[in-house]
Amino acid sequence: MSTRRVAITGAGVVSPFGGGVSEFWSALSAGRHAFAPIEGIDLTRLRFSLGAQVRRWDPLAHFDPRDASLLDPFAQFAAVAAREAVASAGIVWTPALRQSSAIVTGSCVGGQSTKDEQFLALYANNSPRINPLTIPRIMENAGASRISLEHGVTGPVFTVSTACSSSNHAIGQAFWMVRSGAVELALAGGSEAVFSLGFLKAWEAMRVVSPDVCRPFSRDRRGLVLGEGAAILVLEPLGAARARGAEVLAEVCGFGMSSDAHHITQPSPAGAARAIRAALADASLPPESIGYINAHGTGTQANDPAETAAIRDVFGPHVSRLAVSSTKSSNIRGGRRANDARHSRDQENTFTDLARRSSTSSVHQARQHGDGQGRAASQNFTDSPLPS
Amino acid sequence: MPDDLTQRVIGVIAATQHIDAAAITADSTFAELNIDSLDGINILFALENEFNINIPDDAAKDLRSVRDITQGIAALLAPSGGAGPASA
Numbered sequence: 001m002s003t004r005r006v007a008i009t010g011a012g013v014v015s016p017f018g019g020g021v022s023e024f025w026s027a028l029s030a031g032r033h034a035f036a037p038i039e040g041i042d043l044t045r046l047r048f049s050l051g052a053q054v055r056r057w058d059p060l061a062h063f064d065p066r067d068a069s070l071l072d073p074f075a076q077f078a079a080v081a082a083r084e085a086v087a088s089a090g091i092v093w094t095p096a097l098r099q100s101s102a103i104v105t106g107s108c109v110g111g112q113s114t115k116d117e118q119f120l121a122l123y124a125n126n127s128p129r130i131n132p133l134t135i136p137r138i139m140e141n142a143g144a145s146r147i148s149l150e151h152g153v154t155g156p157v158f159t160v161s162t163a164c165s166s167s168n169h170a171i172g173q174a175f176w177m178v179r180s181g182a183v184e185l186a187l188a189g190g191s192e193a194v195f196s197l198g199f200l201k202a203w204e205a206m207r208v209v210s211p212d213v214c215r216p217f218s219r220d221r222r223g224l225v226l227g228e229g230a231a232i233l234v235l236e237p238l239g240a241a242r243a244r245g246a247e248v249l250a251e252v253c254g255f256g257m258s259s260d261a262h263h264i265t266q267p268s269p270a271g272a273a274r275a276i277r278a279a280l281a282d283a284s285l286p287p288e289s290i291g292y293i294n295a296h297g298t299g300t301q302a303n304d305p306a307e308t309a310a311i312r313d314v315f316g317p318h319v320s321r322l323a324v325s326s327t328k329s330s331n332i333r334g335g336r337r338a339n340d341a342r343h344s345r346d347q348e349n350t351f352t353d354l355a356r357r358s359s360t361s362s363v364h365q366a367r368q369h370g371d372g373q374g375r376a377a378s379q380n381f382t383d384s385p386l387p388s
Numbered sequence: 389m390p391d392d393l394t395q396r397v398i399g400v401i402a403a404t405q406h407i408d409a410a411a412i413t414a415d416s417t418f419a420e421l422n423i424d425s426l427d428g429i430n431i432l433f434a435l436e437n438e439f440n441i442n443i444p445d446d447a448a449k450d451l452r453s454v455r456d457i458t459q460g461i462a463a464l465l466a467p468s469g470g471a472g473p474a475s476a
Contacts, residue, residue, distance in 0.1 A: 047445065206429060207432070207445045207449070209445075222445075222446075223445075263426070265425065265426050266425060266426075302425065
């Protein structure tokens with residue numbers, strides 16, 4: 001089995017900030033957040049009111065009417081992000097490349113708003129039938145399938161569904177497939193569209209949603225804030241990227257994953273620590289080589305201390321030189337989880353950090369977490385250029 | 389003998405946790421009853437249905453015992469509702 005270095009050469013985003021990667025990055029680097037009163041939902045029926053919604057989304061701006069009716073917003077987001085990723089990477093499809101490319105997406109709940117609408121019609125409105133497009137719209141691999149159809153990709157096309165870590169795991173699987181030589185190129189990432197009353201009520205019942213903003217690693221944190229969107233990356237062998245003159249945005253050096261086998265909602269530091277160590281081992285990198293961690297950082301009571309303990313366990317004294325932040329202070333995607341940790345250079349906003357030699361910070365971090373070192377990245381971000 | 393409110397709370401906890409109500413007293417703590425955070429939100433859901441009330445998140449996170457719950461619910465059910473640790 002060959003082992004190749006893997007580059008990220010393209011990226012695409014649909015985010016609550018509007019536009020694509022450029023708008024997403026501008027917002028993050030300016031310390032802006034996307035939380036606003038949720039639109040289209042009766043807020044008198046919810047205990048929280050803020051969300052990071054993709055607003056003013058017009059499916060017909062991106063799809064013809066027939067295709068739009070086939071796709072739940074979560075699949076639309078994935079397809080549009082993939083278009084930007086492919087275009088930014090300068091991919092020129094050939095029959096051979098299409099056959100040797102993979103698409104791996106992550107989604108936790110798929111087309112849940114379609115499910116909500118259709119079951120409402122059935123149960124509450126006594127509709128005698130369900131829309132025949134319901135199954136194609138709600139299946140969690142609908143985004144991957146759509147991307148495959150649009151680009152004619154006929155290699156492995158599948159979806160990973162592992163709650164908050166879905167998209168991380170998708171990128172990890174794609175990375176391993178490209179590195180091993182199983183495929184020559186991969187589109188990987190994920191999407192989520194979460195704003196239906198039924199789903200929001202389910203989150204409300206979990207009692208982990210903040211009544212205001214999300215403050216990862218802050219002592220006064222009150223929970224997470226739900227968001228939606230998509231992010232898709234293009235992964236290919238570093239050698240191939242350089243040979244075709246592609247801009248290398250970042251290199252994915254390693255990936256690790258683990259399961260706590262501990263509790264369905266209470267994270268264990270040991271599980272997260274094993275994932276981090278696995279990623280470092282996979283990358284053949286010592287802990288001291290890491291400058292920045294883009295953390296899960298949900299801002300919940302349960303996650304942040306456990307994640308902080310895991311980071312402390314793995315990095316020991318090096319913790320004092322680490323910068324940590326969480327994108328969830330700005331918005332969240334179906335993408336990260338404490339028991340899934342990789343080298344920092346394979347995250348959407350993180351590679352943008354490296355490429356532009358800047359840093360993000362946890363926007364709402366008013367006070368550092370009492371247990372740890374969750375400091376804003378801007379305090380001591382250690383930039384590290386790509387190895388030649 | 390526990391009062392009626394406490395009896396109802398104990399009944400909800402017993403049913404939710406699938407444990408004998410006789411093993412629960414007004415002074416039982418969640419730790420003693422082996423109730424974790426996920427059990428806790430399940431119990432709160434059942435209590436909201438039992439008493440037809442809404443228990444806010446901020447009040448819920450400080451509940452550690454049967455007595456915490458009964459006091460919170462009593463406050464919610466009081467005519468002035470909302471004076472206690474839990475409010476509608």
